[in-house]
Amino acid sequence: MMKAFLFFIIGALFALPCFSQNKFTVSGTVKSASKGETVIGATISAGGRYVTQTNEYGFYSLTVPTGTYELTISNVSFAPYSQQIIVNKDITLHVELIDDAQTLDEVVISSSRGRSLSSPQMGLERVTPNEIAKVPVLMGEKDVVKVLQLLPGIKSAGDGSSGMYVRGGAADQNLVLLDEANVYNASHLLGFFSTFNSDAIKDVSVYKSGMPAQYGGRLSSVLDIKMNDGNNQDFNVSGGVGLISAKLNVEGPIQTGKSSFLLTGRRTYADMFLKLSNDSSINSNSLYFYDLNAKLNYQLGEKDRIYFSGYLGKDHLGVGDLFGLDWGNKTATMRWNHVFNSKLFSNTSLIYSNYDYNISINSGTNNFDIRSNIRDYNFKQEFQWYPNNRNSIRMGLNSIYHNIKPGEVRSKNEESSINDIRMQNRYSWENGIYASNTWSVSDKFNLTYGLRLSTFSILGEGDFYNVNSEGKVIDTTHYGKGDFVKTYVNLEPRLAASYQWNSANSVKASYVRNAQYLHLISNSTSTSPTDKWIASTNIIKPELSDQFSIGYYRNLADNRYELSVESYYKTLQNQIDYRDGADVYNSNNAIETELLYGKGRAYGIEWLLKKSTGRLTGWISYTLSKTERKIDGINNNEWYNARQDRTHDIAIVAMYQLNKKWTLSANWVFYTGDAVTFPAGKYIIDDRTVYYYTARNSYRMPNYHRLDLGATMQLKQKKRWSSELSFSLYNAYGRENAYTIEFMDSKNDPNKTVANQIALFKFIPSVSYNFKFK
Structure with a gap:
């Protein structure tokens, strides 16, 4: 496999067309004139024939024959830029674009x-x-x-x-x-x-x-x-106060034009209102979150820039001294951009991430903590090479060391009636090496081809098991610290093509294979802070997917509207689900004993009509889809609905600039109810009702729909100060959409069963005040 990958890279490079001596390169960085932020995705055109875009760091490279060109640079957030250039040598041209937020056409920036x-x-x-x-x-x-x-x-x-x-x-x-x-x-x-x-x-x-x-x-x-870099031209302070949260953003130059900082923070304060209650069962509770984002960037010279960014977020839910739930993320990234020459750009990154949660329970003799954690140390090196005006090459490598604590239960004292439950820490090393080329084959036909080689090594220390078909451990092997238990290797090809037969129409097709080595273990209906991340083991194999897509794209009414239709078919291997009656939270058993494996498929078609200019902007989207799983041991080994299966999904979003002071907005959503498993019957054991279930996910929750309304009123707007009030009404017509449905015995007749529907929200109004000072 490694030889195949090397042959691919060598073949790709030798397949590039040679460029003659009378071609030169125009390269540089595109920035915002007002903030100094680099501009992502700006389009650079020389004479309308040679075109490229800035990368995620604002860098561009465009190779053209000797001559005189009208160089234009455009981005929907900025006023167009135009300059005549004479190309008879390599040129470095850095451009600052002027913000164009004053026109009504820029109320909503299109995609x-x-x-x-x-x-x-x-x-x-x-x-x-x-x-x-x-x-x-x-x-x-x-x-x-x-x-x-x-x-x-x-x-x-x-x-x-x-x-x-x-x-x-x-x-x-x-x-x-x-x-x-x-x-x-x-x-x-x-x-x-x-x-x-x-x-x-x-x-x-x-x-x-x-x-x-x-x-x-x-x-x-x-x-x-991607986070803001921070304004390197001027200091700015902005923030807002709403019904449940407040936020503050500070940014400015460290050295004007060369370095900047950004610091943002927000916190909810619903818990502060609880303190106002005279009821001790209420004022001792807490529910809040906070998060902080920070970033520094330094221009070290003409060819080097370094970035430091980080995130810290924490949630806390507490019910007096009886119960506490804390969870949060920490991330840190250090990046170094280096321009080797007009055609070669490099980014080197050192990355850290950490997610953990802790549940604390104190009830009588039940005093214990439940903890889980996943921590990554990540290195990434990437090169972007622009050999000529028809090819753009990316190649690099990524290496991640995972340290996972799937979960543990620890008693707080000797009197606790709860025994310690400790799942083994798991260590693994995930690597990827990749190369891809975007090739403009002709003026109408473009191709992207690439390959990713990924490996995943399971490392000791720990016990690893063999499990039989009934989920019983039949053999255990112990590995020492740093031992290689097993290594998975996967080739992940990428191929995409587009054909644009005129200025308004194109068709595209793509194929991609992906491999996934980490898995989330959850038996709730949606993601929860206490869901467990686990790594692939000798039994839990990497998940694989192959997706084929085809699409039609059209610009309408002189590019004021965008229409796209995309269809896809996806096959999935090594999908994970639970054995009937599985308990993944309260067991010392190997997690592999609770799981079953199989395959899946998903297919559908998506429509999007979007209006991006004028007073009225927005979009209409519709998705028709199907998602299924087939896993031995579930549903008589037949295909069944995945819990995320929904037939129809519709969204209508509209924003209207009424005048310079008022902006109105609304969105309406509708989707088919989630696939769920409801009881098919019940029986009585020792005067206790026990429900039994048959086919998995064979029922549906009620259909969901909701209307939200919003309005923003511009208040004072001066040269260095502006403020606004934002109003919104969530679920404007008060639809009681089902969050859960509980089944229970009827109070009047225990032989009958009643379904109790619980809805989270009815009408939720809100107002917030936002300001900006510079």
Whole structure:
């Protein structure tokens, strides 16, 4: 396999067309004139014929024949830039773009740079902080994940969850990155809000298919979030106060034009209102979260820049002294950008991430803690090479050391009636090496081809098992610290193509294979802070997926509207589910004894119609899909619905600039109820009702729909000060959507069973005040 990979790289490089001596390269960095932030995805064109885009650090490289060109640079957030250049040698040209936020056409920034007709990239969605700010959400708290869930193929895990299902994948099959660091639980307040503070966000990209070769480790999607660099031109202070939270953002130059800092923080304060109660059973409780984002960046010279960024977030839920639940993420990233020459760009990253939770229970003689933790140490090296105007090559490697504590129960004192339960720590080493090339074959046909070679080594110290078909351990082998238990190796090819037959129409197709070595163990209906991450073992094999996609894209009405239709078919191997009656939380047994394995499939079609300019902007999305699993030992070994299976998913989002003072917004969602397992009958044992179940996920929750309304009123707006009031109404017509359905004996007739539906939200109004000072 390694030889095949090397042959691929060598073949790819030798296949590149040679470029003659009379071609030269224009390269540089594109930045915002007002902030000094690098601009991602700006389009650079020389004479309308030679085109490229800035990378994620604002760098571009464009090779053209000798001549005189009109160089244009455009990005939807900025005013167009144009300059005539004479190319008779290599040129370094750094450009600063002027913000163009004053026109009504820029009320909502479109995702058009993610939907380039010529690019082979499929399944890419982008949202901006401007879009996030305008879409009405729960409690008025800006939330990037909630906005993403309004796009086709990305499904909400339901009220009270920040999890998302992408093209039939489970919640753990999404790779979530914050400045390249893995985020293992992207939720606050038990999932009502996401981890990401929109005030700290620069760019959000989600890949549903055709993931570039630099990404690996998950089956279904990549959510890549990049933090703001910080303003290196002027100091800015902004913030806001809402019904449940407050936030503050400070940024500014360390050395004007060369270095900057960013610091953002927010905290909810619902627990402070609890303190006002005279009832001791209420005022002793707590429920809050806080998070901090920080970033520093330094321009070391013409060719070098270094970044330091970090995130710290924590949630706390407490019921007096009886119960406490804490969970949180920590990440840290150090990156070094180096420009070797006009054609070769390098990024080197050292990355740390940590996720943990702790449950504390004090009830009589039941005094114990439940803990779990996953910690990563990550190194990444990548090169981007621009050999000529038709090829753009990425190649690099990624190495991650995982340290996982799946879970343990520890009694607090000798009088505790709870015995210690300690699952073994697991250690593993995940590696990937990759190369890809985006090749402009002709003016109409573009191709991206690449390959990722991933390996996953299971390391000691610990016991590893063999399990029979009944889930019983039949053999145990002990490995010492640092011993290699088993190594999995997978080739992950990537291929995508686009054909643009005129300025308004194109078709695309892609194929991608992904391997996933870490798995989330959960038997709840949505992601929970106490779900367990486990690594592949000698028994739990890596999950694999193969996805085929095809799509049609069209720009309408002089590019004011975008229409896209994408269809996909995905096969999945080594999928994990539970044995009937499994208990993965309260057992000293090997986790492998509770699991079953099989295959899956997901297929569907997605429509998106988007309007990106004018007073009225927004989109309509519709997804028709099916997601199934087939696992021996479940449902008589027949195909059954995965819990994330939904037939229909619709979202309508609209934003209207009424005038310079008022912006109105609304969104309406509808989706088919989740697949669930309800009891098929019951029997009585010792005067206690016991329900029995038959086919898994063969029932449906009621259909879900909801309307949200929002309005933003611009208050004072001066040269150095601006403020606004934001209003929102979540679930405007008071639909009582089912969160859970409980089955119980009828009080009047115990032989009868009644279903009790619980809804989380009815009408939720909110108001927040936001300000900015510079």
